[in-house]
Amino acid sequence: MVVTVPQHVAIVMDGNGRWAQQHGKKRHAGHKEGVKSVRRVVERAAQAKVKILTMFAFSSENWRRPREEVGLLMDLFMLALKQEIKRLQRNNVRLRIIGDRSRFSQDLQASMVKAELDTAGNSGLILQVAANYGGRWDMTQAVRSLAQQVRDGSVEPDAITEEQISAELSFSDLPDPDLFIRTGGEQRLSNFLLWQSAYAELYFTDVLWPDFHEAEFDAALAAFATRQRRFGLVGEQVTSSKETAG
Numbered sequence: 412m413v414v415t416v417p418q419h420v421a422i423v424m425d426g427n428g429r430w431a432q433q434h435g436k437k438r439h440a441g442h443k444e445g446v447k448s449v450r451r452v453v454e455r456a457a458q459a460k461v462k463i464l465t466m467f468a469f470s471s472e473n474w475r476r477p478r479e480e481v482g483l484l485m486d487l488f489m490l491a492l493k494q495e496i497k498r499l500q501r502n503n504v505r506l507r508i509i510g511d512r513s514r515f516s517q518d519l520q521a522s523m524v525k526a527e528l529d530t531a532g533n534s535g536l537i538l539q540v541a542a543n544y545g546g547r548w549d550m551t552q553a554v555r556s557l558a559q560q561v562r563d564g565s566v567e568p569d570a571i572t573e574e575q576i577s578a579e580l581s582f583s584d585l586p587d588p589d590l591f592i593r594t595g596g597e598q599r600l601s602n603f604l605l606w607q608s609a610y611a612e613l614y615f616t617d618v619l620w621p622d623f624h625e626a627e628f629d630a631a632l633a634a635f636a637t638r639q640r641r642f643g644l645v646g647e648q649v650t651s652s653k654e655t656a657g
């Protein structure tokens with residue numbers, strides 16, 4: 412049997428705080444435990460031949476959390492960028508950071524560039540970590556860039572196409588997500604990859620992110636394999652085009 416593996420999986424990692432609360436720990440302990448889940452899922456995705464994994468680590472809205480939590484999350488990112496490189500190299504993973512980096516400290520920005528450069532030659536899984544990312548931010552910066560091109564006279568407003576908009580968004584060189592996973596029980600997109608997830612299959616689970624182990628990731632892949640993706644067509648059209656394609 413041919414199992415359909417999504418090329419690109421996007422994940423909203425939710426539930427770290429509740430996991431910590433359930434275990435009588437501080438919220439930070441939940442985020443630390445969350446890093447272990449990131450490690451496990453990255454390795455599992457690579458084994459399953461997923462090509463791109465995009466994980467929501469910090470949203471544009473997360474700055475509004477208590478100062479202490481934001482500070483501890485920054486420390487955790489810094490540590491992860493330094494400590495995880497060897498593991499990423501071992502697993503042939505290429506790291507990319509998406510989002511507006513300008514608000515991070517100079518140190519953190521420098522570590523991001525270094526981690527990307529160090530892993531740039533890897534040919535396996537592409538791991539995109541979304542940091543200070545928001546779908547609306549992404550669209551806003553795309554609109555600004557197109558508006559600039561209109562002002563320069565290189566683009567006619569009436570001639571703007573979906574492809575041109577896509578080309579201005581984050582990771583325009585990669586395919587859109589096929590599968591969008593959210594852990595932690597909420598069923599919303601929370602401003603993640605709004606344009607790019609237009610046709611993604613959505614998968615929601617109550618499992619809290621630190622409890623999201625390999626088996627849970629496999630279950631999400633299995634659910635994806637049962638979905639029929641129609642991209643606006645009717646079911647019969649999809650089935651017959653698959654048969655024609657052999």
Ligand code: FPP
Nearest residue numbers: 424425426427428429442445446468491540
């Ligand atoms: C949501 O849980 C999680 C976050 C805002 C941070 C995610 C960060 C990590 C998993 C660790 C670092 C990741 C990398 C890639 C190094 P929440 O705090 O909203 O949980 P709650 O809804 O239970 O309060």
